[in-house]
Amino acid sequence: MEKKKELQVAALENGTAIDHIPADQLFKVVSLLEIEHLKTRVTIGYNLDSKKMGKKGIIKISDKFFEQDEINRISLIAPTVNLNIIRDYEVVEKKQVSLPDEMCGIVKCNNPKCITNNEPMQTRFQVIDKENVTLKCHYCEVKIKKEDIELK
Numbered sequence: 001m002e003k004k005k006e007l008q009v010a011a012l013e014n015g016t017a018i019d020h021i022p023a024d025q026l027f028k029v030v031s032l033l034e035i036e037h038l039k040t041r042v043t044i045g046y047n048l049d050s051k052k053m054g055k056k057g058i059i060k061i062s063d064k065f066f067e068q069d070e071i072n073r074i075s076l077i078a079p080t081v082n083l084n085i086i087r088d089y090e091v092v093e094k095k096q097v098s099l100p101d102e103m104c105g106i107v108k109c110n111n112p113k114c115i116t117n118n119e120p121m122q123t124r125f126q127v128i129d130k131e132n133v134t135l136k137c138h139y140c141e142v143k144i145k146k147e148d149i150e151l152k
Contacts (some may be wrong), residue, residue, distance in 0.1 A: 013088055015063050015064050015065070016065055016086065017086060018081055019082045020082050021078050021081050022053065022080065023053075026057030030059065032074065032077065035072070037099070038061065040062040043060040045060075082097070083097060099133065102125065102127065104124050106151060107139045108151065108152050109125075109142060113142070115139050116137070132145070
């Protein structure tokens with residue numbers, strides 16, 4: 001007897017599929033990208049089976065194509081995701097998310113005395129460890145580990 005296969009999440013005509021999101025980070029990615037404010041159709045799959053990860057999340061967004069700075073935000077909390085750009089039901093481009101060397105205006109400095117917490121100015125961090133996600137504030141040189149990152 002032939003086993004029927006079905007898509008775990010509906011197909012997308014045009015838009016972006018954000019795949020291989022660690023299941024425990026899925027709703028942080030939803031929040032980070034402010035998906036609740038989008039007017040287009042969004043499909044969210046949570047705790048889906050994944051050969052690579054065990055359990056994963058996926059977000060499919062109709063008619064939405066992300067800017068590089070939006071993609072950089074994702075990399076802070078889910079550095080393993082793939083972005084699939086879809087046109088006419090076909091994947092036309094795959095993007096691997098990666099941490100940039102520098103992040104501006106995305107992360108809040110954890111040092112209450114840092115100038116970025118006391119003056120109206122943009123934060124700026126160097127990514128000093130891409131594998132373990134460690135950032136260093138350009139202004140006060142405080143180092144922030146992944147688990148302590150607070151997004152603006």
